[in-house]
Amino acid sequence: MMRISIYTLAVSALLSSCWSGETSSFAMVKNNDELKAMVVKDQAMRSSAKDVDLEATDKVHRDRVFELLAAGRIQTNEDKLNAALILQHMALIYCNDKLKSVSPENYLLAYQLSKSAFEAGDERAAYFVATTYDRYLLYTQGYQKYGTQRIFDEQTGAEMLAPIDSGTTDAERRMYSVPAFDSLLRQYTMQPFKPQGS
Structure with missing residues:
Protein backbone atom coordinates (compact mmCIF):
# COMPACT_ATOMS: atom_id res chain seq x y z
CA MET A 1 0.00 0.00 0.00
CA MET A 2 2.86 2.36 0.88
CA ARG A 3 4.51 1.70 -2.53
CA ILE A 4 1.24 2.55 -4.37
CA SER A 5 0.88 5.81 -2.42
CA ILE A 6 4.45 6.85 -3.19
CA TYR A 7 3.94 5.89 -6.85
CA THR A 8 0.72 7.96 -7.02
CA LEU A 9 2.49 10.97 -5.50
CA ALA A 10 5.38 10.58 -7.93
CA VAL A 11 3.09 10.43 -10.98
CA SER A 12 1.12 13.44 -9.74
CA ALA A 13 4.32 15.43 -9.29
CA LEU A 14 5.53 14.44 -12.75
CA LEU A 15 2.25 15.38 -14.42
CA SER A 16 2.00 18.72 -12.63
CA SER A 17 5.56 19.63 -13.64
CA CYS A 18 4.94 18.54 -17.24
CA TRP A 19 1.62 20.29 -17.68
CA SER A 20 2.07 23.41 -15.56
CA GLY A 21 2.65 25.52 -18.66
CA GLU A 22 5.56 27.30 -17.00
CA THR A 23 7.98 26.56 -19.82
CA SER A 24 9.97 29.74 -19.34
CA SER A 25 10.92 28.74 -15.78
CA PHE A 26 12.22 25.35 -16.98
CA ALA A 27 14.92 27.08 -19.02
CA MET A 28 16.53 28.33 -15.81
CA VAL A 29 16.10 25.15 -13.76
CA LYS A 30 19.40 23.44 -12.99
CA ASN A 31 19.83 19.71 -13.48
CA ASN A 32 19.59 17.73 -10.25
CA ASP A 33 23.15 16.94 -9.13
CA GLU A 34 21.99 14.24 -6.71
CA LEU A 35 20.37 12.32 -9.59
CA LYS A 36 23.52 12.69 -11.68
CA ALA A 37 25.60 11.25 -8.83
CA MET A 38 23.21 8.30 -8.49
CA VAL A 39 23.50 7.55 -12.22
CA VAL A 40 27.31 7.71 -12.06
CA LYS A 41 27.27 5.20 -9.17
CA ASP A 42 24.68 3.04 -10.96
CA GLN A 43 26.78 2.76 -14.10
CA ALA A 44 30.04 2.25 -12.19
CA MET A 45 28.50 -0.68 -10.28
CA ARG A 46 27.34 -2.29 -13.51
CA SER A 47 30.71 -1.97 -15.21
CA SER A 48 32.70 -3.14 -12.18
CA ALA A 49 34.47 -6.48 -12.25
CA LYS A 50 33.72 -6.87 -8.55
CA ASP A 51 30.80 -8.94 -7.28
CA VAL A 52 28.39 -6.20 -6.16
CA ASP A 53 24.90 -6.49 -4.60
CA LEU A 54 23.19 -4.32 -7.20
CA GLU A 55 19.67 -4.62 -5.82
CA ALA A 56 20.53 -3.21 -2.39
CA THR A 57 21.85 0.04 -3.92
CA ASP A 58 19.25 0.05 -6.70
CA LYS A 59 16.45 0.01 -4.12
CA VAL A 60 17.96 2.94 -2.21
CA HIS A 61 18.26 4.84 -5.50
CA ARG A 62 14.69 4.02 -6.60
CA ASP A 63 13.25 5.09 -3.26
CA ARG A 64 15.16 8.38 -3.48
CA VAL A 65 13.86 8.97 -7.02
CA PHE A 66 10.29 8.63 -5.71
CA GLU A 67 11.05 11.16 -2.98
CA LEU A 68 12.55 13.60 -5.48
CA LEU A 69 9.56 13.20 -7.80
CA ALA A 70 7.12 13.80 -4.97
CA ALA A 71 9.07 16.91 -3.95
CA GLY A 72 9.01 18.27 -7.53
CA ARG A 73 12.80 18.07 -7.85
CA ILE A 74 12.86 16.16 -11.15
CA GLN A 75 12.15 18.83 -13.74
CA THR A 76 14.66 18.99 -16.57
CA ASN A 77 14.87 16.53 -19.44
CA GLU A 78 18.19 15.28 -18.09
CA ASP A 79 16.62 14.76 -14.65
CA LYS A 80 13.81 12.73 -16.22
CA LEU A 81 16.22 10.54 -18.17
CA ASN A 82 18.43 10.01 -15.12
CA ALA A 83 15.39 9.09 -13.02
CA ALA A 84 14.15 6.74 -15.74
CA LEU A 85 17.52 4.99 -15.90
CA ILE A 86 17.42 4.36 -12.16
CA LEU A 87 13.78 3.25 -12.08
CA GLN A 88 14.20 0.64 -14.78
CA HIS A 89 16.80 -1.27 -12.78
CA MET A 90 14.49 -3.68 -10.97
CA ALA A 91 14.95 -7.02 -9.28
CA LEU A 92 13.58 -9.99 -11.20
CA ILE A 93 12.07 -13.18 -9.79
CA TYR A 94 10.79 -16.45 -11.23
CA CYS A 95 7.03 -16.95 -10.93
CA ASN A 96 5.50 -20.07 -12.50
CA ASP A 97 8.68 -20.59 -14.54
CA LYS A 98 8.46 -17.04 -15.97
CA LEU A 99 10.87 -14.23 -15.16
CA LYS A 100 8.89 -11.35 -13.64
CA SER A 101 9.75 -7.90 -12.32
CA VAL A 102 9.24 -7.22 -8.63
CA SER A 103 7.70 -3.81 -9.46
CA PRO A 104 6.83 -3.51 -13.18
CA GLU A 105 5.08 -0.20 -12.56
CA ASN A 106 8.55 1.33 -12.20
CA TYR A 107 9.18 0.56 -15.88
CA LEU A 108 5.95 2.31 -16.76
CA LEU A 109 6.97 5.38 -14.77
CA ALA A 110 10.41 5.29 -16.45
CA TYR A 111 8.59 5.20 -19.79
CA GLN A 112 6.46 8.24 -18.84
CA LEU A 113 9.55 10.18 -17.76
CA SER A 114 11.41 9.29 -20.97
CA LYS A 115 8.41 10.14 -23.13
CA SER A 116 8.03 13.50 -21.39
CA ALA A 117 11.67 14.34 -22.16
CA PHE A 118 11.27 13.13 -25.76
CA GLU A 119 8.10 15.16 -26.31
CA ALA A 120 9.94 18.20 -24.93
CA GLY A 121 12.43 17.81 -27.80
CA ASP A 122 15.22 15.78 -26.21
CA GLU A 123 16.31 13.32 -28.92
CA ARG A 124 18.49 11.43 -26.40
CA ALA A 125 15.24 10.11 -24.94
CA ALA A 126 14.05 8.43 -28.15
CA TYR A 127 15.56 4.97 -27.67
CA PHE A 128 14.87 5.04 -23.95
CA VAL A 129 11.14 5.53 -24.63
CA ALA A 130 11.15 2.26 -26.59
CA THR A 131 13.39 0.44 -24.12
CA THR A 132 11.38 1.25 -21.00
CA TYR A 133 8.06 0.44 -22.66
CA ASP A 134 9.41 -2.83 -24.05
CA ARG A 135 10.73 -3.76 -20.64
CA TYR A 136 7.37 -3.02 -19.04
CA LEU A 137 5.55 -5.20 -21.59
CA LEU A 138 8.11 -8.00 -21.40
CA TYR A 139 7.78 -8.42 -17.65
CA ALA A 171 8.01 3.78 -38.90
CA GLU A 172 7.19 3.53 -35.17
CA ARG A 173 10.56 1.91 -34.54
CA ARG A 174 12.36 4.61 -36.52
CA MET A 175 10.67 7.32 -34.42
CA TYR A 176 12.42 5.88 -31.37
CA SER A 177 15.76 5.04 -33.03
CA VAL A 178 15.09 1.28 -33.08
CA PRO A 179 16.32 -0.67 -36.15
CA ALA A 180 13.79 -2.07 -38.63
CA PHE A 181 12.27 -5.47 -37.86
CA ASP A 182 14.24 -7.28 -40.59
CA SER A 183 17.46 -5.74 -39.33
CA LEU A 184 16.73 -6.96 -35.79
CA LEU A 185 16.12 -10.49 -37.08
CA ARG A 186 19.43 -10.45 -38.95
CA GLN A 187 21.21 -9.88 -35.63
CA TYR A 188 19.23 -12.27 -33.40
CA THR A 189 16.64 -14.99 -33.63
CA MET A 190 13.34 -14.23 -31.92
CA GLN A 191 11.74 -16.33 -29.25
CA PRO A 192 8.26 -17.50 -30.32
CA PHE A 193 5.42 -15.71 -28.58
CA LYS A 194 3.66 -17.70 -25.88
CA PRO A 195 0.49 -16.05 -24.46
CA GLN A 196 0.44 -15.48 -20.71
CA GLY A 197 -0.70 -18.51 -18.77
CA SER A 198 0.41 -21.06 -21.37
Whole structure:
Protein backbone atom coordinates (compact mmCIF):
# COMPACT_ATOMS: atom_id res chain seq x y z
CA MET A 1 0.00 0.00 0.00
CA MET A 2 2.86 2.36 0.88
CA ARG A 3 4.51 1.70 -2.53
CA ILE A 4 1.24 2.55 -4.37
CA SER A 5 0.88 5.81 -2.42
CA ILE A 6 4.45 6.85 -3.19
CA TYR A 7 3.94 5.89 -6.85
CA THR A 8 0.72 7.96 -7.02
CA LEU A 9 2.49 10.97 -5.50
CA ALA A 10 5.38 10.58 -7.93
CA VAL A 11 3.09 10.43 -10.98
CA SER A 12 1.12 13.44 -9.74
CA ALA A 13 4.32 15.43 -9.29
CA LEU A 14 5.53 14.44 -12.75
CA LEU A 15 2.25 15.38 -14.42
CA SER A 16 2.00 18.72 -12.63
CA SER A 17 5.56 19.63 -13.64
CA CYS A 18 4.94 18.54 -17.24
CA TRP A 19 1.62 20.29 -17.68
CA SER A 20 2.07 23.41 -15.56
CA GLY A 21 2.65 25.52 -18.66
CA GLU A 22 5.56 27.30 -17.00
CA THR A 23 7.98 26.56 -19.82
CA SER A 24 9.97 29.74 -19.34
CA SER A 25 10.92 28.74 -15.78
CA PHE A 26 12.22 25.35 -16.98
CA ALA A 27 14.92 27.08 -19.02
CA MET A 28 16.53 28.33 -15.81
CA VAL A 29 16.10 25.15 -13.76
CA LYS A 30 19.40 23.44 -12.99
CA ASN A 31 19.83 19.71 -13.48
CA ASN A 32 19.59 17.73 -10.25
CA ASP A 33 23.15 16.94 -9.13
CA GLU A 34 21.99 14.24 -6.71
CA LEU A 35 20.37 12.32 -9.59
CA LYS A 36 23.52 12.69 -11.68
CA ALA A 37 25.60 11.25 -8.83
CA MET A 38 23.21 8.30 -8.49
CA VAL A 39 23.50 7.55 -12.22
CA VAL A 40 27.31 7.71 -12.06
CA LYS A 41 27.27 5.20 -9.17
CA ASP A 42 24.68 3.04 -10.96
CA GLN A 43 26.78 2.76 -14.10
CA ALA A 44 30.04 2.25 -12.19
CA MET A 45 28.50 -0.68 -10.28
CA ARG A 46 27.34 -2.29 -13.51
CA SER A 47 30.71 -1.97 -15.21
CA SER A 48 32.70 -3.14 -12.18
CA ALA A 49 34.47 -6.48 -12.25
CA LYS A 50 33.72 -6.87 -8.55
CA ASP A 51 30.80 -8.94 -7.28
CA VAL A 52 28.39 -6.20 -6.16
CA ASP A 53 24.90 -6.49 -4.60
CA LEU A 54 23.19 -4.32 -7.20
CA GLU A 55 19.67 -4.62 -5.82
CA ALA A 56 20.53 -3.21 -2.39
CA THR A 57 21.85 0.04 -3.92
CA ASP A 58 19.25 0.05 -6.70
CA LYS A 59 16.45 0.01 -4.12
CA VAL A 60 17.96 2.94 -2.21
CA HIS A 61 18.26 4.84 -5.50
CA ARG A 62 14.69 4.02 -6.60
CA ASP A 63 13.25 5.09 -3.26
CA ARG A 64 15.16 8.38 -3.48
CA VAL A 65 13.86 8.97 -7.02
CA PHE A 66 10.29 8.63 -5.71
CA GLU A 67 11.05 11.16 -2.98
CA LEU A 68 12.55 13.60 -5.48
CA LEU A 69 9.56 13.20 -7.80
CA ALA A 70 7.12 13.80 -4.97
CA ALA A 71 9.07 16.91 -3.95
CA GLY A 72 9.01 18.27 -7.53
CA ARG A 73 12.80 18.07 -7.85
CA ILE A 74 12.86 16.16 -11.15
CA GLN A 75 12.15 18.83 -13.74
CA THR A 76 14.66 18.99 -16.57
CA ASN A 77 14.87 16.53 -19.44
CA GLU A 78 18.19 15.28 -18.09
CA ASP A 79 16.62 14.76 -14.65
CA LYS A 80 13.81 12.73 -16.22
CA LEU A 81 16.22 10.54 -18.17
CA ASN A 82 18.43 10.01 -15.12
CA ALA A 83 15.39 9.09 -13.02
CA ALA A 84 14.15 6.74 -15.74
CA LEU A 85 17.52 4.99 -15.90
CA ILE A 86 17.42 4.36 -12.16
CA LEU A 87 13.78 3.25 -12.08
CA GLN A 88 14.20 0.64 -14.78
CA HIS A 89 16.80 -1.27 -12.78
CA MET A 90 14.49 -3.68 -10.97
CA ALA A 91 14.95 -7.02 -9.28
CA LEU A 92 13.58 -9.99 -11.20
CA ILE A 93 12.07 -13.18 -9.79
CA TYR A 94 10.79 -16.45 -11.23
CA CYS A 95 7.03 -16.95 -10.93
CA ASN A 96 5.50 -20.07 -12.50
CA ASP A 97 8.68 -20.59 -14.54
CA LYS A 98 8.46 -17.04 -15.97
CA LEU A 99 10.87 -14.23 -15.16
CA LYS A 100 8.89 -11.35 -13.64
CA SER A 101 9.75 -7.90 -12.32
CA VAL A 102 9.24 -7.22 -8.63
CA SER A 103 7.70 -3.81 -9.46
CA PRO A 104 6.83 -3.51 -13.18
CA GLU A 105 5.08 -0.20 -12.56
CA ASN A 106 8.55 1.33 -12.20
CA TYR A 107 9.18 0.56 -15.88
CA LEU A 108 5.95 2.31 -16.76
CA LEU A 109 6.97 5.38 -14.77
CA ALA A 110 10.41 5.29 -16.45
CA TYR A 111 8.59 5.20 -19.79
CA GLN A 112 6.46 8.24 -18.84
CA LEU A 113 9.55 10.18 -17.76
CA SER A 114 11.41 9.29 -20.97
CA LYS A 115 8.41 10.14 -23.13
CA SER A 116 8.03 13.50 -21.39
CA ALA A 117 11.67 14.34 -22.16
CA PHE A 118 11.27 13.13 -25.76
CA GLU A 119 8.10 15.16 -26.31
CA ALA A 120 9.94 18.20 -24.93
CA GLY A 121 12.43 17.81 -27.80
CA ASP A 122 15.22 15.78 -26.21
CA GLU A 123 16.31 13.32 -28.92
CA ARG A 124 18.49 11.43 -26.40
CA ALA A 125 15.24 10.11 -24.94
CA ALA A 126 14.05 8.43 -28.15
CA TYR A 127 15.56 4.97 -27.67
CA PHE A 128 14.87 5.04 -23.95
CA VAL A 129 11.14 5.53 -24.63
CA ALA A 130 11.15 2.26 -26.59
CA THR A 131 13.39 0.44 -24.12
CA THR A 132 11.38 1.25 -21.00
CA TYR A 133 8.06 0.44 -22.66
CA ASP A 134 9.41 -2.83 -24.05
CA ARG A 135 10.73 -3.76 -20.64
CA TYR A 136 7.37 -3.02 -19.04
CA LEU A 137 5.55 -5.20 -21.59
CA LEU A 138 8.11 -8.00 -21.40
CA TYR A 139 7.78 -8.42 -17.65
CA THR A 140 3.99 -8.00 -17.55
CA GLN A 141 2.74 -9.50 -20.84
CA GLY A 142 5.64 -11.62 -22.08
CA TYR A 143 6.35 -9.73 -25.31
CA GLN A 144 7.69 -6.34 -26.47
CA LYS A 145 6.49 -3.69 -28.89
CA TYR A 146 9.65 -2.32 -30.54
CA GLY A 147 12.42 -4.92 -30.25
CA THR A 148 14.89 -3.53 -27.71
CA GLN A 149 14.86 -6.45 -25.26
CA ARG A 150 16.89 -9.63 -25.49
CA ILE A 151 16.68 -12.70 -23.30
CA PHE A 152 18.66 -15.90 -22.91
CA ASP A 153 17.28 -19.12 -24.28
CA GLU A 154 17.28 -21.50 -21.31
CA GLN A 155 18.00 -24.56 -23.45
CA THR A 156 20.83 -23.21 -25.60
CA GLY A 157 22.08 -20.29 -23.48
CA ALA A 158 22.03 -18.13 -26.62
CA GLU A 159 20.92 -14.52 -26.53
CA MET A 160 17.75 -13.91 -28.53
CA LEU A 161 15.05 -11.31 -29.01
CA ALA A 162 12.04 -11.49 -26.72
CA PRO A 163 8.83 -11.88 -28.79
CA ILE A 164 7.97 -8.68 -30.71
CA ASP A 165 4.46 -7.37 -31.40
CA SER A 166 3.87 -7.97 -35.12
CA GLY A 167 1.59 -4.93 -35.32
CA THR A 168 4.40 -2.44 -34.67
CA THR A 169 5.57 -0.72 -37.84
CA ASP A 170 9.13 0.14 -38.81
CA ALA A 171 8.01 3.78 -38.90
CA GLU A 172 7.19 3.53 -35.17
CA ARG A 173 10.56 1.91 -34.54
CA ARG A 174 12.36 4.61 -36.52
CA MET A 175 10.67 7.32 -34.42
CA TYR A 176 12.42 5.88 -31.37
CA SER A 177 15.76 5.04 -33.03
CA VAL A 178 15.09 1.28 -33.08
CA PRO A 179 16.32 -0.67 -36.15
CA ALA A 180 13.79 -2.07 -38.63
CA PHE A 181 12.27 -5.47 -37.86
CA ASP A 182 14.24 -7.28 -40.59
CA SER A 183 17.46 -5.74 -39.33
CA LEU A 184 16.73 -6.96 -35.79
CA LEU A 185 16.12 -10.49 -37.08
CA ARG A 186 19.43 -10.45 -38.95
CA GLN A 187 21.21 -9.88 -35.63
CA TYR A 188 19.23 -12.27 -33.40
CA THR A 189 16.64 -14.99 -33.63
CA MET A 190 13.34 -14.23 -31.92
CA GLN A 191 11.74 -16.33 -29.25
CA PRO A 192 8.26 -17.50 -30.32
CA PHE A 193 5.42 -15.71 -28.58
CA LYS A 194 3.66 -17.70 -25.88
CA PRO A 195 0.49 -16.05 -24.46
CA GLN A 196 0.44 -15.48 -20.71
CA GLY A 197 -0.70 -18.51 -18.77
CA SER A 198 0.41 -21.06 -21.37
